[in-house]
Amino acid sequence: MLLSMKGLVLRETPAGDKGRFIDLLTEELGVVTVFVRGAKKVTGKSTAATQLFSYADFCIEHSRERYYYQSAKPIRIFYQLRENLRNLSLASYFTELIRMTVPKGKQDNIVLRLILNTLFYLAEGKRDAKMLKPLFELRFASEMGFMPDVLMCRRCMDHLPGNLVFSASDGCFWCIDCYKELNKNEDTAVYDMSLSCLEMIRHITLVDLERLFNFRAGCETIDIVSRFSENFVCYHMSVRPRSLEFYHNIERNL
Numbered sequence: 001m002l003l004s005m006k007g008l009v010l011r012e013t014p015a016g017d018k019g020r021f022i023d024l025l026t027e028e029l030g031v032v033t034v035f036v037r038g039a040k041k042v043t044g045k046s047t048a049a050t051q052l053f054s055y056a057d058f059c060i061e062h063s064r065e066r067y068y069y070q071s072a073k074p075i076r077i078f079y080q081l082r083e084n085l086r087n088l089s090l091a092s093y094f095t096e097l098i099r100m101t102v103p104k105g106k107q108d109n110i111v112l113r114l115i116l117n118t119l120f121y122l123a124e125g126k127r128d129a130k131m132l133k134p135l136f137e138l139r140f141a142s143e144m145g146f147m148p149d150v151l152m153c154r155r156c157m158d159h160l161p162g163n164l165v166f167s168a169s170d171g172c173f174w175c176i177d178c179y180k181e182l183n184k185n186e187d188t189a190v191y192d193m194s195l196s197c198l199e200m201i202r203h204i205t206l207v208d209l210e211r212l213f214n215f216r217a218g219c220e221t222i223d224i225v226s227r228f229s230e231n232f233v234c235y236h237m238s239v240r241p242r243s244l245e246f247y248h249n250i251e252r253n254l
């Protein structure tokens with residue numbers, strides 16, 4: 001049976017002389033692994049369409065529970081990502097996160113739209129990598145059903161605290177006064193935040209996808225929210241992507 005679907009290449013894996021596997025994120029089938037026969041002989045547009053970070057219209061043969069590449073028309077190839085190691089490592093982290101957590105067969109166009117938009121802003125240099133990291137992490141987790149409680153202090157219900165403590169593991173926050181009174185045991189997954197951090201987290205998790213990237217914040221705010229979002233995602237989705245360590249190594253050596 002021949003299938004037609006739009007997909008983003010999340011990973012390429014060599015399979016000897018016979019060809020290679022590509023993992024695609026599609027609207028219809030979630031993450032799907034497709035075999036590309038005789039990859040070395042494929043030239044021109046088809047090669048480009050099956051490369052990492054290529055978004056294309058694929059024609060795929062489905063036979064005996066397996067998927068075989070037939071042809072593809074490129075829609076957008078984010079080739080600029082290869083020109084900058086930091087952006088490349090961040091994009092690889094996002095795609096690894098998707099591969100690790102989006103189930104096969106999940107019908108959903110939100111995650112596909114989210115990653116395509118994120119890669120667009122990253123490749124075009126329209127938003128800084130440091131900003132895009134927490135935007136993608138927290139929004140992705142929320143779309144996958146892991147959303148922190150961003151509404152009010154868990155104890156006194158203050159929804160605009162000047163200073164607060166957000167717990168990545170509990171997924172909720174307390175105003176600073178309530179947190180002190182709680183006498184919680186030492187928890188390494190808590191983050192001291194100002195209201196600007198909370199506003200950023202609220203924006204990422206609550207705003208329409210169209211407006212997600214229309215946001216500005218100071219470096220310190222972005223840094224705190226980024227450390228929180230990373231911990232939140234890894235804890236609740238039970239993942240530890242290797243590419244995240246790689247991204248941090250690059251960041252440290254910039």
Ligand SMILES: [Zn+2]
Binds near residue numbers: 158175
């Ligand atoms: Zn409170």
